[in-house]
Amino acid sequence: MERTSGDWQDAATAITFSGQSVIDGKSVDGLSGKTFASKSPIDGRHLPDVALCDAGDVDRAVASGRRAFEAGVWSGTTPADRKRVMRCLADLIRTQRDEVALLETLDMGKPIGDSTSIDVRAVANCFDYYGAAIDKIYDEIAPTARNAIALVTREPLGVVAAVVPWNFSMLMATWKVAPALAAGNSVVLKPAEQSSLTAIRLVELALGAGVPPGVFNVVTGTGPDVGRAPGLHMDVDGIFFTCSTPVGRIFMEYSARSNLKKIGLELGGKSANIILSSYRDTAHAARTSAHSAFFNQGEMCTCPSRLIVERTIHHEVVETLLEVARDYAPGDPLDPSTSMGALVDHRHTKRGMDFIRTAERDGATIRTGGRQVREDTGGCYVEPVVLTDVTNDMTIAREEVFGPVLSVIAVDDMDKAVRVANDTPFGLASAVWTDDLTTAHKVSAGIRAGLVYVNCYDCDDLTVPFGGFKQSGIGRERSLHALDRYTELKTTWIALG
Numbered sequence: 001m002e003r004t005s006g007d008w009q010d011a012a013t014a015i016t017f018s019g020q021s022v023i024d025g026k027s028v029d030g031l032s033g034k035t036f037a038s039k040s041p042i043d044g045r046h047l048p049d050v051a052l053c054d055a056g057d058v059d060r061a062v063a064s065g066r067r068a069f070e071a072g073v074w075s076g077t078t079p080a081d082r083k084r085v086m087r088c089l090a091d092l093i094r095t096q097r098d099e100v101a102l103l104e105t106l107d108m109g110k111p112i113g114d115s116t117s118i119d120v121r122a123v124a125n126c127f128d129y130y131g132a133a134i135d136k137i138y139d140e141i142a143p144t145a146r147n148a149i150a151l152v153t154r155e156p157l158g159v160v161a162a163v164v165p166w167n168f169s170m171l172m173a174t175w176k177v178a179p180a181l182a183a184g185n186s187v188v189l190k191p192a193e194q195s196s197l198t199a200i201r202l203v204e205l206a207l208g209a210g211v212p213p214g215v216f217n218v219v220t221g222t223g224p225d226v227g228r229a230p231g232l233h234m235d236v237d238g239i240f241f242t243c244s245t246p247v248g249r250i251f252m253e254y255s256a257r258s259n260l261k262k263i264g265l266e267l268g269g270k271s272a273n274i275i276l277s278s279y280r281d282t283a284h285a286a287r288t289s290a291h292s293a294f295f296n297q298g299e300m301c302t303c304p305s306r307l308i309v310e311r312t313i314h315h316e317v318v319e320t321l322l323e324v325a326r327d328y329a330p331g332d333p334l335d336p337s338t339s340m341g342a343l344v345d346h347r348h349t350k351r352g353m354d355f356i357r358t359a360e361r362d363g364a365t366i367r368t369g370g371r372q373v374r375e376d377t378g379g380c381y382v383e384p385v386v387l388t389d390v391t392n393d394m395t396i397a398r399e400e401v402f403g404p405v406l407s408v409i410a411v412d413d414m415d416k417a418v419r420v421a422n423d424t425p426f427g428l429a430s431a432v433w434t435d436d437l438t439t440a441h442k443v444s445a446g447i448r449a450g451l452v453y454v455n456c457y458d459c460d461d462l463t464v465p466f467g468g469f470k471q472s473g474i475g476r477e478r479s480l481h482a483l484d485r486y487t488e489l490k491t492t493w494i495a496l497g
Contacts, residue, residue: 025213
């Protein structure tokens with residue numbers, strides 16, 4: 001039986017939390033003994049204080065990971081053994097679905113319906129996928145002359161660090177942790193300070209599933225301290241980061257300044273979503289575009305925030321967008337009927353409101369939304385915004401808002417649409433809506449982005465790679481290609497006779 005709003009409110013009152021880091025299989029405070037306050041963006045309620053760790057704590061976690069790696073308690077096990085443990089972890093996550101989902105919603109404000117049906121499900125499936133895959137990845141024998149055998153083997157990096165954002169805190173962590181663990185690495189996870197609770201719980205569940213102590217650690221704290229430390233650490237073999245492009249550049253510098261550790265970056269986006277007049281069901285395209293833009297409060301790197309529309313259908317598209325936007329009135333995230341929750345914190349809420357005001361000053365027109373609402377709750381809520389009269393040189397069309405803001409840009413034809421789509425430093429996701437097969441191929445080939453959706457948006461599957469072009473990052477997550485990030489290829493040449 002599905003829980004009601006009252007059930008979730010009662011569960012939120014009764015739930016117990018841990019704000020401690022987990023290092024070498026033990027829940028620990030930071031070496032300094034300091035903590036930082038954690039408040040829910042739903043209503044400002046106080047969540048548990050979280051350990052404010054520093055570089056010394058990162059040293060502890062890395063040393064623990066290195067000991068476990070060298071001892072072979074995980075790296076030396078068979079793929080079949082790792083598969084068993086990881087699939088057990090997936091089952092534990094499913095068993096604890098409601099608790100884990102509630103932590104995610106309380107911590108970052110997303111609707112509980114999304115946390116249960118999307119986030120937790122996707123996290124469990126990801127551990128299942130890489131657990132099931134790892135004993136099906138074969139090494140190679142190169143086609144050398146008969147007087148030699150050349151083995152090409154895939155080996156784990158060693159100790160890897162993952163630094164993840166707050167918008168999908170569980171899922172973004174799992175996209176890194178699952179393939180890293182499957183490949184035999186030890187992992188040090190640094191969650192965003194805005195949403196640390198599910199990362200802590202994830203490590204606890206991993207230990208319960210049989211991941212040995214030291215193999216999976218979580219260190220909480222701020223980016224300048226706990227994020228920076230593994231980037232510069234000489235005993236970290238790879239660092240994998242998801243968040244903004246400016247911080248991604250800093251992590252590249254950390255790699256260069258330390259041991260040239262392997263690096264993976266999944267960075268920002270300003271995704272272009274093109275609706276052409278050759279797509280007959282204009283209303284369907286507009287509805288899907290609005291749902292995709294406002295999902296997760298717009299706090300997504302793939303958010304299709306630039307809606308590029310042929311001028312002949314502009315009015316029809318905008319009218320449908322306005323209808324959908326009004327259905328996304330922010331509500332209580334603990335109510336299963338809520339479709340839009342709270343932004344992650346007051347600082348981010350102010351940033352979003354500043355973007356909206358800047359867009360107005362630049363000449364954009366607010367057609368609906370744009371107000372901060374439910375302020376009496378103490379939470380962080382902004383109405384979804386539809387902007388028209390937007391040009392691609394405006395700040396609102398250039399910078400990542402990470403909120404429920406949809407900008408409509410009118411163009412004259414397909415060629416202009418592609419030029420506008422590519423006129424950005426980012427290249428993560430994109431889409432084109434057309435019923436003409438030739439146009440679909442031409443536009444999707446012309447867009448410089450890692451993901452191109454045709455007549456849909458935000459379709460998702462673990463079997464396909466995720467990542468961007470240009471300043472949207474380096475490397476790919478999801479699919480079997482993700483294992484390339486967490487492994488090295490070794491050639492062993494054996495002379496015969």
